[in-house]
Amino acid sequence: MSRITPICPLALFAVISIYVQIVLGALASHARPDPGGGGEVLQDAGNIVHIIWAFAVFTGIVLLTGKILGLRKAERLLHPALGLLLLLFMQVFLGFFTFINQPDPAKVVDEASGFPVTGTFVNLRIPHQALGVLILMLSLRVCARAYRIRALSLAEPEAVA
Numbered sequence: 001m002s003r004i005t006p007i008c009p010l011a012l013f014a015v016i017s018i019y020v021q022i023v024l025g026a027l028a029s030h031a032r033p034d035p036g037g038g039g040e041v042l043q044d045a046g047n048i049v050h051i052i053w054a055f056a057v058f059t060g061i062v063l064l065t066g067k068i069l070g071l072r073k074a075e076r077l078l079h080p081a082l083g084l085l086l087l088l089f090m091q092v093f094l095g096f097f098t099f100i101n102q103p104d105p106a107k108v109v110d111e112a113s114g115f116p117v118t119g120t121f122v123n124l125r126i127p128h129q130a131l132g133v134l135i136l137m138l139s140l141r142v143c144a145r146a147y148r149i150r151a152l153s154l155a156e157p158e159a160v161a
């Protein structure tokens, strides 16, 4: 069996877990347009599952990068995987600051002025969202390359480590 084979399911898990993580983040994020109508409950539930699932995403990507580090001749896989790990570290920090600056859904629209309540740090959710998408794209790249290398290694076993 090629050493790339166990990497493929891990890479697939990374893609799926990140996709699920984005959907869970949307639960917390999109709770806001519903002030006083269950928005707080949805935000809290979304936050809890999003933060717990972040551990699964993190574990999956650490395991994936660790396995890739054990391969020979795998720069085309190693570089995006290390990039993925780096972006994930940044995302966890950004997620933490997004969380502590998250507005209360019941107070998002100021009733007196009718304008949304915003603060500078509330906007941290924007880079957090953008980085989430970038991480998903990079994980897709790692996954596609892992499956491609596996296909090549099955065709020419000596060509790939």
Ligand code: HEM
Residues within 6 Å of the ligand: 018, 021, 022, 025, 026, 027, 028, 029, 030, 047, 050, 051, 054, 057, 058, 088, 091, 092, 093, 094, 095, 096, 097, 098, 099, 102, 103, 125, 128, 129, 130, 131, 132, 133, 135
């Ligand atoms: C592990 C990787 C993570 C990814 C890929 C990710 C991705 C995302 C995305 C894409 C959104 C926005 C969803 C939308 O608006 O449709 C989001 C929202 C959010 N994330 Fe994360 N996240 C991650 C980790 C974390 C962590 C570790 C925390 C907290 C410690 C966190 C806290 C939040 C919060 C509070 C929101 C809601 C922001 C708002 O109210 O608009 N995230 N996340």
